[in-house]
Amino acid sequence: MQWVLQWALQFARRSPKTFPMNTPTNPLIAAAFAPPVMEARRWLDGVRPAPGRPLINVSQAAPTAPPPQALREAIAEIALEDAAAHLYGPVLGLPELRAEIAERWSAAYGGTIAAEQVAITSGCNQAFCAAMTTLAGPGDEVILPTPWYFNHKMHLDMAGVRAVALPAGDGMLPDPARAEALVGERTRAIVLVSPNNPAGVEYPADLVAAFADLAGRHGLALVLDETYRDFDSRDGAPHALFANPDWAETVIQLYSFSKAFRLTGHRVGAIVAAEKRLRQVEKYLDTVSICPNQIAQRAALFGLRNLGRWLAGERAEILARRTAVQAAFAPLEARGWRLRGLGAYFAYLEHPFAASSAALAPLLPQRAGVLMLPGTMFRPADDPRGEREFRIAFANTDSAGIAALFRRLEKLPPDLAPLPQGA
Numbered sequence: 001m002q003w004v005l006q007w008a009l010q011f012a013r014r015s016p017k018t019f020p021m022n023t024p025t026n027p028l029i030a031a032a033f034a035p036p037v038m039e040a041r042r043w044l045d046g047v048r049p050a051p052g053r054p055l056i057n058v059s060q061a062a063p064t065a066p067p068p069q070a071l072r073e074a075i076a077e078i079a080l081e082d083a084a085a086h087l088y089g090p091v092l093g094l095p096e097l098r099a100e101i102a103e104r105w106s107a108a109y110g111g112t113i114a115a116e117q118v119a120i121t122s123g124c125n126q127a128f129c130a131a132m133t134t135l136a137g138p139g140d141e142v143i144l145p146t147p148w149y150f151n152h153k154m155h156l157d158m159a160g161v162r163a164v165a166l167p168a169g170d171g172m173l174p175d176p177a178r179a180e181a182l183v184g185e186r187t188r189a190i191v192l193v194s195p196n197n198p199a200g201v202e203y204p205a206d207l208v209a210a211f212a213d214l215a216g217r218h219g220l221a222l223v224l225d226e227t228y229r230d231f232d233s234r235d236g237a238p239h240a241l242f243a244n245p246d247w248a249e250t251v252i253q254l255y256s257f258s259k260a261f262r263l264t265g266h267r268v269g270a271i272v273a274a275e276k277r278l279r280q281v282e283k284y285l286d287t288v289s290i291c292p293n294q295i296a297q298r299a300a301l302f303g304l305r306n307l308g309r310w311l312a313g314e315r316a317e318i319l320a321r322r323t324a325v326q327a328a329f330a331p332l333e334a335r336g337w338r339l340r341g342l343g344a345y346f347a348y349l350e351h352p353f354a355a356s357s358a359a360l361a362p363l364l365p366q367r368a369g370v371l372m373l374p375g376t377m378f379r380p381a382d383d384p385r386g387e388r389e390f391r392i393a394f395a396n397t398d399s400a401g402i403a404a405l406f407r408r409l410e411k412l413p414p415d416l417a418p419l420p421q422g423a
């Protein structure tokens with residue numbers, strides 16, 4: 001026994017030399033910004049909520065409630081009864097789920113999508129990374145409307161792909177003509193998120209069509225992230241891209257089961273794209289996850305088959321909250337606030353203060369009992385617009401909470417600025 005202790009001691013003494021701490025870091029990873037939601041969580045460290053004023057956290061666009069009871073029971077049964085749910089499965093996903101998506105999407109979008117044109121991924125973020133990895137490499141360019149979804153930008157940075165910012169114009173909508181002026185030799189794709197994170201806006205069908213046309217003319221991919229599709233206020237298909245029999249030459253659609261069925265922690269999403277692109281996607285997915293979570297895929301399939309009415313209720317609730325935001329925001333107008341975009345889970349605001357939103361956001365938990373993200377997290381560092389903006393992710397806050405949130409913002413003093421040290 002004694003010799004074991006001696007050996008362990010010697011090893012411990014030697015190990016700093018044997019395993020130096022200064023191992024290399026890929027400069028592309030080092031240069032990428034840190035996960036914004038994690039950064040925002042740190043602003044809560046040491047914050048003591050004022051009596052009777054619990055924190056209103058509108059920082060993250062993720063359901064905090066668990067999936068509905070029926071889905072949790074289905075997950076339990078899958079875990080207990082379905083032996084295959086514990087094994088590796090096909091890289092591109094469960095064939096039944098791919099077929100179900102193909103059938104439902106074909107009906108919903110009025111087009112023809114084959115099961116072979118659907119891949120299942122470990123969430124929509126992975127869907128984006130996989131699609132992008134097949135499209136662009138170091139030195140290539142991808143056009144990203146701003147304000148952007150920060151994880152898109154992070155992935156492109158780490159892959160050495162230049163994100164070319166396309167600032168949204170009137171109504172927070174990107175302009176295809178401005179996008180066309182940005183297309184160059186190295187452009188590989190244009191990314192749209194509709195309904196949009198962070199601005200909430202729903203892109204009109206003809207705008208989406210104009211982007212598809214632009215992408216098609218230049219031989220680019222149009223990557224359309226429809227994570228919030230189920231909360232679109234419009235009835236019927238939000239665009240007609242899939243009605244074009246040649247859609248697969250241009251369109252890559254991304255989807256998430258995180259929001260629809262509250263499966264955030266289970267990690268399941270999808271890519272709808274040309275079969276030949278999915279053969280490239282398969283190589284990427286094989287190396288990063290081998291297959292999507294097997295229980296999660298079966299849960300998503302259960303959701304698609306059984307939770308349509310429940311999801312319709314969720315959508316109605318989100319739309320009611322959106323109306324509550326509109327009503328509760330009105331008095332802030334007189335205080336110099338502006339509502340730039342509203343929809344899906346989001347309100348995108350312009351604030352009236354002299355200080356940057358990046359300086360204000362960390363103060364708000366203590367000063368107002370509110371946690372929300374500054375616009376600087378959704379824009380390039382050299383775009384001053386972000387300093388004037390905040391994103392509110394209101395999906396987890398009921399109408400009473402939304403009213404309380406805007407009352408708190410309304411009461412903020414006009415000279416709101418960083419507190420002196422030690423205050």
Ligand SMILES: Cc1ncc(COP(=O)(O)O)c(C=O)c1O
Pocket residue numbers: 061122123124125126149193197225227255256257258264268269
């Ligand atoms: C636009 C957009 N895409 C993708 C995701 C990530 O989705 P998933 O949980 O399926 O990875 C989010 C989550 O906030 C999002 O807002």
